[in-house]
Amino acid sequence: MSSNRLAWIAILALGLLVIVQAAADPSGLLSLLGWTGADLWPIRAPWQIAPFVVYLPVLLGVTWWAVRSIAGSRWLFAATTGSVVLAVLLAKFAMSLVAAGDLGTAAWGSGFALAKAIPAGLIVAGVVAIAGRRRSVADAPDDAPSVWAGALIFGAIAPLLAGQWWAGAPYDRWMPAPNVLNGVLATVGGIAVLVLGAIGCQRVLGRRVAGGTATTFLAGWFAAMGAGALLALAASIVGMVSDDGFAGDLWPLMSGYIRLADGVAYGACTGWIVGFAAVWSRRQSTQPSPIPRPALRAGAVTLAAVAVAVPFLARPDAQPASPAPLDSAESGTLLPLRVSGEVIADAAGREVLLRGVNVNQLVDFYAPRPEVPSTLPLTDADFAGIADHGFNVVRLALSWSALEPERGRYDEAYVDQIRVAVAQAKAHGLYTVLDMHQDGWSNAPSPDDVSCRPGTSPMWGYDGAPEWATITDGAPRCQFTGRDISPAGGRAFNNFYYDTDGVQEQLVQAWAMLAGEFKDEDAVAGYDLLNEPNFGESAPLTSSLLLGRFYDRTIDAIREAGAEQIVYFEPSILWSGLGFDSGPPAGFTDDTNIVFSPHLYAESITMDASLGLPTIVSIERGFTLADRVAQKYGGIPVWTGEYGYWGDGRVDKAARFANEQDARIQGGAFWVWKQACGDPQNGIQELGDGLMPVLCSTGEDAPRNTALIDELTRAYPRFAPGRITHLAAEGDRLELTGTAGDGGCRLEVWFPSRVDAGASAVDTVGVEDIAFTPLGEGSLMTGCAAGDYEVRTGGA
Incomplete structure (x- = not known):
């Protein structure tokens, strides 16, 4: 058979495969050229048509040329497989380059298509090998x-x-x-x-x-x-x-x-x-x-x-400058926080461990049943309870839809709710991380008349963007395996990443407004720019390059608003779903006051657990991978913005998680403090889940999981002079060593039980003026540490 004929057979087989995959794959993620049902018109940007006018011609053209070139090879099957793999990767590269104009990311991102390219290459190679059995071989x-x-x-x-x-x-x-x-x-x-x-x-x-x-x-x-x-x-x-x-x-x-x-x-x-x-x-x-x-x-x-x-x-070898130390830290005062090397420190030069909980009670959730509230009221008693358990930070989830219900108009009543929450948290000695929360892009559910392709199903709404910022181009609001893989959600995120109709710019300006409101509030520990951003329709272009561009312009807007607090940035939802992700590229911002904040849900809600597969990433390895990615950004701190949801065996897993936090001297925020019975994440059930569960039938508090609480509230240093060099704890048992610097000497250590001033079980070296103060259900030890210091309790 002639070379030309084999080449035409190859592209016909490949073209048919493209059509079959597009029809069979409801997500548009698993096929060579996905089709999600989004409208093809009007065309607003190159990324909308690049799959058809760039990817497809390159795919078929390179395949035709390569197969024609190797048709005389003795290794026809292997050579054809390689030809198709090459064609797929080059097509992905060309499409990405046209869509975003970044040569490096387009080239690197082409590798994401390898899992699709190899099976396609084997299939086409099989067809070509059968058709070319009687060809002449040179x-x-x-x-x-x-x-x-x-x-x-x-x-x-x-x-x-x-x-x-x-x-x-x-x-x-x-x-x-x-x-x-x-x-x-x-x-x-x-x-x-x-x-x-x-x-x-x-x-x-x-x-x-x-x-x-x-x-x-x-x-x-x-x-x-x-x-x-x-x-x-x-x-x-x-x-x-x-x-x-x-x-x-x-x-x-x-x-x-x-x-x-x-x-x-x-x-x-x-x-x-x-x-x-x-x-x-x-x-x-x-x-x-x-x-x-x-x-x-x-x-x-x-x-x-x-x-x-x-x-x-x-x-570059330059390291972020350390914060200017103060001579002392006033007792009970929350000082401004800054990134200093690989740790979070306060203005007194002390290392700060931010350990706390997520609060979702200001989120504008979809209500599956309107008569069942999707959130619980947020009151001063919540912050008092959080502080009583020894926590020192709240990750306060906010909703763009509530903040800016109409384009360009901010809801002052909602902003006032945020102000009140920050003030109440501060009054109880709690820092606040403001988190722009979203799940599934928005709180819009599937319309009643939605027609979902086989393999997908109608879905609830969740939370996030306002209706005016939701541009889905007609893609159906149907979920594939879960809320985060939805044609409508993917298209909405793609339009967000490419700033269609200026929707991204609106969120950037919303952050600038919030930053201006809280720029002088020392109790605001920082800004978490976007919760679990979706990968859109064209990862990794969207989930790496364009996500990084959004972060960069938002950080610039926050700084221009006069806010110098820490900015927390997250990788895409893939980290929560797989236990790892690529994240924005190194150098996506020149700002050094940033913290890498993945959600370490390994062995929890990751895809392996939900699909019944063996564990992809263990709890312990999840910390290793997070640290490794943080090094890519110049050795910045890691702060786990969310963790929890362990289900069966959660006490043992919580203990393993806490052990890793201690070993790596890191903080984080447990999900979640309280969850209402109508929360779409919780489902309509008898128990409102959370660290403080609620009985839905009565509205009363449900029995606490005290074993879990004990693991989360173990002893830890809240503020430590200089740098902590070793930390291990279990309940009240504590091993703490550190080296004080030139800043404030005040050391604060939380113990989950009451310890009086004469407790002989607490041994210290290099710590003077020790005092114990009752705090909620535990005690707060304070003292002045100098040089190399130690605190050991319980025979540790």
Whole structure:
């Protein structure tokens, strides 16, 4: 069969596959080219039509060219599979580039399509192999063209082009990974694997693939993709010893896939360098170059050396400045908070552990049954109860829909509710993190007449954006597996990320307004810009690059409003659903007063738990991954904005979670303080869930889970002079060591039980003027710490 005919068979098979997948996949996420039911008209931006006018032509065109080029290969099945994989990744790259105009993110993001590309490649390759059984096969060449110069450049420029490749959660410092964020050893090791891998793969392919210039070029390109796969394999092998291990979760498999996606995507986007080198080498056998080989080698080596050196020289080493210390911290006064290196500190130079709860009682939730309230009243008694349990922070969830019910008009009554809540929290010694909350984009439910595709179902509303900011382009409000995968929600988020009709700008200005209101309020611990942002329709473009752009412009608006408090930023909902995510790119903002705030729901509400699968990420590993991503942002603090929902065995899991918090000296906010019986997250049931549950039939308090409360309210230092060096606790048992700095000396330690001033069970070193004060259900120990200090209790 002729090469042209095989190429046409390949694109016909691929085109049919695209149509079948689009029809069968109700989410639009699992198919090569998804269709969610959104209107195709009017066209407002390139991203709306890029899938059809860019992705599809590139996909089919590259497949046709590649299959035609390798039709004479003895390895037709494997070569066709590689051709389709290459076509899918290049199509994703081209579409992303047109949609957002960012070369680096478009190239890196192409790897997200690998899980779709491989099955598609196998299917099309099977069809082509059957159709080409009687084709003529060309003789393989005696030797493979040399590509050492191209391979050297291909590997050496990897750190220069790395961007998000080989960065974040899947990589530790020992793995070969050519990104300067991983250190010199990993970078050099990664370059070596890419260079040697490209040369080795070329030797294998070049001796088995016969044909003309196009075939030689494509074989070199495949060799580069193979080198990327070898890099993933090398990193995974090293990772089994240095990082992944066999800890009972699926992380080694998941992280191995991500590394494979990174490596193959890099090969797909830059492997043409090796392809050109193969063509050039082949031509030298008949048409020698006038440039001497020593000069060519020297040029290649020089270019490679420069490419390796530049990213290391350009990497910033500056650390955020520490807050100016005060001579002392006034007793009972909440001082302004700032990021200092990897910790949160107050204006007295003391490290602050923010441990508390989420409060959702100001959220504008959808009410599944109007007669059943979806929130409980928020009163001073709530803040008193929170403080009585030893907590020192509240993450106060707010709703954009309530804040700005009409475009450009803020509801002063709602703003006043926020003011009152912050003041009441402050009166009880609690900091407040203002959280712009959303779940499922908005509180709009499916319309009564909605028609949901098979595999999806009508859904409740939840909370978030106002109606005027909800642009769904006719996509149905139907959920696939849960509220966060909805065609309407995905399209609304896409329009938000691309700032359609200025809706993103409106939220930016809403934050500027709030920041202006609270810029002088020291008890406001900061601003959490958007709760669990959805990935939209075009991850990772939306969930990384465009999410980072939103954060950047919002931070700028907050600072322009005069607010200097901390900004907390979250990765997308994927972190809550999988236990990890890529997050905004490194350097998305030049602001240093920021905190990475993922929601560590591992072994809780992640997809593995809901689908009955083995654990993807364990509780302990979840902390490791969060710390690793925070290092990507320059070594900033991690603060868990939400955790909880453990269900069966939640006391044991809460203990493991708390142990990790102590070991890493971190804070967080439990979800949730109280939950109303009509809360759509709670469902209509007898018990209003939460740390303080409510009996729905009577409205009275339900019995408390005291064992869970005991784990959440264990002893901990609320404010510690200088830096904490070790923390471990269980109930009242505490091991605390620290090194005081030049700032305030006042140490505050919470104990969940009453401890009187003469308690011999509390041993201290380097702490003077010790006093114990009853606080709610426990005690607050204060003292003045200097130098290296220790606090130990209960025989610890």
